[in-house]
Amino acid sequence: MNIVVFTGAGISAEAGISTFRGSDGLWDKYRIEDVATPHAWKKNPKLVLDFYNQRRKQVIETTPTEAHFLLAELQKLYPSTSVITQNIDDLHERAGSKVIHLHGEIRKARSTANDSLIIAIEGWRLDLGDLCPLGSQLRPHVVWFGEEVPMMNKAIKLASEADVFLVIGTSLLVYPAASLLHYVPAHADKWIIDPNAENMHVPGFKKISQSASAGLKTWRSLMKL
Structure with missing residues (x-):
């Protein structure tokens, strides 16, 4: 998976x-x-x-949040899990995850x-x-506005091979990063976790309107992971 x-x-x-x-x-x-x-x-x-x-x-x-540690744990349990981030901080890495940074470090x-x-x-x-x-x-x-996103092609490839695609804590307003959603296969199980999820127009996505940490725990329970 x-x-x-x-x-x-x-x-x-x-x-x-x-x-x-x-x-x-x-x-x-x-x-x-x-x-x-x-x-x-x-x-x-x-x-x-x-x-x-x-x-x-x-x-x-700052220090990583519970959500960062939950994702690191998920990667250990399911080694095929990929984490792609728009963030330029290193909190994912400090929690133990391997990450693809779209916008640099x-x-x-x-x-x-x-x-x-x-x-x-x-x-x-x-x-x-x-x-x-x-x-x-x-x-x-x-990566500054107006510059190319070097890791975009790698991220697109991963998105196109996803069985489960989970979005956490992004407004989906920054492109080309937000365009990743267009490459997710139709059969994939798609989720979004965000306090404002219910107000976001993301057809085909199941929504969890919670913070990242609370939402991840809810998602893992629903997915039985």
Whole structure:
């Protein structure tokens, strides 16, 4: 049984990590165009670095939630389980899961001279003057708006082979990530866990209107997993 889990900001919100689209989201304090686009990086790299430094510090200071640990346990019980996330934090990994990050990883940096040169960040700061071994400035290893999503094809392949497809804590408003739902086979058992699930237009999906942790326990009970 191929279980594919697709997670978004809601699973990390329980840990206290600010979401972009919530009422207290980070976008209330910053404009997308100023901190999360290639143009923003060219215009004001220091502002971009400072923004991600704040996010990185927050991630380091938080711990995985019950939902993160439940998914790690699910992967151990069913090794064919895949976790795909839109999140750039490392809470899934710290709970013990193997994860495909669609939008990059906040605790890594990459070379501006060679995209394949990726380096772990020690601590929470990445500043102007921090260079890669090639001598170029390091940038956050995240996918900005307007950039390609390198792991998308791998995620599409997994979604297309799913027997069970579970969505947790995502608004399904960010593309191309949200388009994964279009690749899930018609025969697959499809679920969505989100406090706002009942108000979401996701035809063919069974809905659990609960938080990530509570919803996962309900889902596992219903699935007898």
